[in-house]
Amino acid sequence: MTEQNATPGTPDDPAEESAGRSFEEVQSSERTMLRRAxxxxxxxxxxxxxxxxxxxxxxxxxxxxxxxLVGAGLAAFFCATTIWSMLRTVGKSPTAMAAGVMGAWLAKIVVLLVVLVLLRGADFYDPYVLFVVLALGAVGSALLDYQAVRGARMPYVQP
Incomplete structure (x- = not known):
């Protein structure tokens, strides 16, 4: 048999910690986690x-x-749009949340296509630097989002 490290009722036991939490408290935790991200x-x-x-x-x-600058701007728009759309839909139905996130995704694709069309013939920027900065922004943002979720102490199921 395996031995549990946490004893029931201690802060190390997320199930016990979230058992008495209301839906509003869980929403507040979600908003705090998304704001941190x-x-x-x-x-x-x-x-x-x-x-x-x-x-x-x-x-x-x-x-x-x-x-x-262009790569960082695109990274900011892409990463912040996802988090912002989730912040706007916390506490709503799963359908509303899916619609918000999907709408944000479609907006990102449209913005990316418009920016790529506008930059197609331009020579004022270096496309390789843009790509590297954008890629670092995407990977870094995913890691930071993971870190925010990991440290959030939210229940897996609704109480």
Whole structure:
């Protein structure tokens, strides 16, 4: 038999901790977790602007800086839109949440296509710097979202 590390009734036991929580308290925990994810994502984007701009300058000059700025802007829009749409639909029906997240996804695709069409013939930016900054933003945001969810202490089922 395996031995449990947490004793019932201690804060280390999430089932016991959430057993007496109301639906409003669970919603508050979800909102807090999503706000933490949004805040850390925006900090990541700020770091991408600064570091991507510096590296872009050394790699490709002014075009590298513009590539970093466009990549960081797209990363901010992509990552923050998902979190924002989930914040707007916390506590609503699963159908409303799915519609909100799907609508945000469609908006992201439209914005990406418009930006790519507008940038197609432009030479003021470095496409490689843009790609690297955008990729780092996407991966970094996913890791930060995971960290926020992992530390949220939310129940798996509704009490």
């Amino acid at each position: 949004l805040r850390s994502t925006l900090l990541l984007v700020g770091a991408l602007v600064v570091l991507g701009g510096l590296v872009g300058w050394f790699v490709a000059g002014a075009a590298g800086v513009w590539g970093a």
